[in-house]
Amino acid sequence: AQSVAQPEDQVNVAEGNPLTVKCTYSVSGNPYLFWYVQYPNRGLQFLLKYITGDNLVKGSYGFEAEFNKSQTSFHLKKPSALVSDSALYFCAILADSSYKLIFGSGTRLLVRP
Amino acid sequence: DGGITQSPKYLFRKEGQNVTLSCEQNLNHDAMYWYRQDPGQGLRLIYYSQIVNDFQKGDIAEGYSVSREKKESFPLTVTSAQKNPTAFYLCASSIGPGDRVYEQYFGPGTRLTVT
Helix, strand or coil, X not given: CCEEECCCCEEEEECCCCEEECCEEEXXXXXXXXXXXXXXXXXXXXXXXXXXXXXEEECHHHCEEEXXXXXXXXXXXXXXXXXXXXXXXXXXXXXXXXXXXXXXXXXXXXXXC | CXXXXXXXXXXXXXXXXXXXXXXXXXXXXXXXXXXXXXXXXCEEEEEEEEECCEEEECCCCCCEEECCCECCECCEEECCCCCCCCEEEEEEEECCCCCCCCCCEECCCEEEEEC
């Protein structure tokens, strides 16, 4: 069965510093991985996805994610954090033979000025 | 949130009443989804529909019902059988059959409070 884990409930980083939000996955076949962001009382916004190809995926708002097959990880990164990046981030994996996205529990990112 | 609308944004109901949440999309997507979000938890799939007049139960379908009579619309009814209906409900859509790795696009959500 597919699953995704976000080991950190919250990540704190100072503005201008690099940020990493961690995600690990478990899947029996090829992984299709996604990152979404949610601002308070809003829907989720798509950031990026990994389907195949380059392990470094670039997405919206300067975010990128690195797919690591040996470590079964798909960590979200940004070289220089902004206060406006403060939000709830979800990693998700697409389940085999369906359109079902399986979400992690979310990581709250707090960027302090 | 563009292309998917959910109404109302906030909804209050008394226990024992059924309530229907609206979801409309103008993205010409075949697939639509309903998720429930509770504090400190990820999203859980309630129902999904890959094509008009067809839908499947997700992980937490008990106490909910849906219909898909039109491509653009996928309303969710929260029935009195749902034991803990207070939550934030999110509707999503994706391009659908043909390439299963398209991302899902989400609406702004409806916060339902049942007292």
